[in-house]
Amino acid sequence: MATYLVGDIQGCLPDLKKLLAQANFDPLNDHLWLAGDLVARGPESLETLRFVKALGDHATVILGNHDLHLLAVSHQPARAKKSDNIHQIFTAEDGPELLNWLRHQPLLAEHPHYPLVMVHAGITPQWTLEQARQYAQEVEQLLQSDDYLWLLKNMYGDGPDWWQEDLSRLERLRFTINSFTRMRFCDPQGRLDMHCKVQPNDPTVGNLIPWFDVKRDQPLGKTIVFGHWAALMGHQDEHCIGLDTGCVWGNSLTMLRWEDGQRFVTECPLYA
Numbered sequence: 158m159a160t161y162l163v164g165d166i167q168g169c170l171p172d173l174k175k176l177l178a179q180a181n182f183d184p185l186n187d188h189l190w191l192a193g194d195l196v197a198r199g200p201e202s203l204e205t206l207r208f209v210k211a212l213g214d215h216a217t218v219i220l221g222n223h224d225l226h227l228l229a230v231s232h233q234p235a236r237a238k239k240s241d242n243i244h245q246i247f248t249a250e251d252g253p254e255l256l257n258w259l260r261h262q263p264l265l266a267e268h269p270h271y272p273l274v275m276v277h278a279g280i281t282p283q284w285t286l287e288q289a290r291q292y293a294q295e296v297e298q299l300l301q302s303d304d305y306l307w308l309l310k311n312m313y314g315d316g317p318d319w320w321q322e323d324l325s326r327l328e329r330l331r332f333t334i335n336s337f338t339r340m341r342f343c344d345p346q347g348r349l350d351m352h353c354k355v356q357p358n359d360p361t362v363g364n365l366i367p368w369f370d371v372k373r374d375q376p377l378g379k380t381i382v383f384g385h386w387a388a389l390m391g392h393q394d395e396h397c398i399g400l401d402t403g404c405v406w407g408n409s410l411t412m413l414r415w416e417d418g419q420r421f422v423t424e425c426p427l428y429a
């Protein structure tokens with residue numbers, strides 16, 4: 158039994174299937190961990206949802222910004238942008254069932270045996286692992302409750318950029334969603350920046366630094382596996398593994414086998 162970790166699929170199901178074939182992935186014995194953004198921009202978002210859902214207990218999925226956006230616009234399809242390329246989900250017979258399944262996925266997942274925690278964008282340097290678990294659960298519980306539409310309607314916005322215990326409920330929820338699903342850069346103190354999307358060595362970055370380079374008061378004690386940041390083209394240091402290598406942007410899809418660290422890579426067409 159092997160554990161495979163893969164970055165943002167964004168509807169690029171043919172590329173995921175190529176990687177799974179390369180690795181001889183066995184859906185009855187192996188386990189696939191997906192770092193969020195199953196959908197958007199790529200050619201087969203609907204089929205990707207069907208494929209991952211059908212893996213049942215052999216897939217662990219966490220939510221990305223595009224998954225949350227899909228859930229939000231599914232109640233007002235006119236709000237979906239053409240470039241989202243998700244309209245086929247709204248008209249599919251099994252669309253409601255797939256969306257309901259997606260809504261019940263977490264923001265943070267921890268492996269039961271390995272020291273690995275998976276999130277879409279990252280874990281804010283302001284939080285301990287205990288806080289990350291607690292605030293992820295707050296969003297997950299609301300998303301799975303009858304009040305989920307309220308959250309999806311009100312989650313949009315770039316602030317607050319700094320965690321404080323006295324944030325209002327909505328501010329707390331927004332900070333949590335933005336840090337788990339949209340963060341890339343922070344200022345040296347750890348204040349979130351929601352605008353800069355380039356590579357860390359780009360001259361326009363200024364004093365911003367990648368969230369994983371901001372000093373934490375307490376190490377998390379687990380490896381954070383994340384996706385989201387396509388321009389980073391993957392990352393590995395002693396605390397973090399970044400897996401998004403820009404599949405949908407004509408670069409590649411990368412999958413890592415946890416047990417021996419082997420990487421599987423496939424070059425992708427330009428979809429976006």
Ligand SMILES: Nc1ncnc2c1ncn2[C@@H]1O[C@H](COP(=O)(O)OP(=O)(O)OP(=O)(O)OP(=O)(O)OC[C@H]2O[C@@H](n3cnc4c(N)ncnc43)[C@H](O)[C@@H]2O)[C@@H](O)[C@H]1O
Binds near residue numbers: 194335
């Ligand atoms: N609470 C909330 N508030 C607001 N929005 C919310 C939200 N919750 C969900 N959302 C959604 O999130 C979106 C905003 O998120 P953002 O994270 O701000 O924007 P995005 O560009 O749409 O994100 P994406 O996830 O596609 O990024 P990627 O790195 O692949 O690509 C980023 C850029 O990198 C570039 N890029 C890719 N590969 C590159 C490379 N190798 N080198 C250089 N640049 C590269 C691409 O051209 C692209 O422009 C909104 O559109 C909305 O749908």
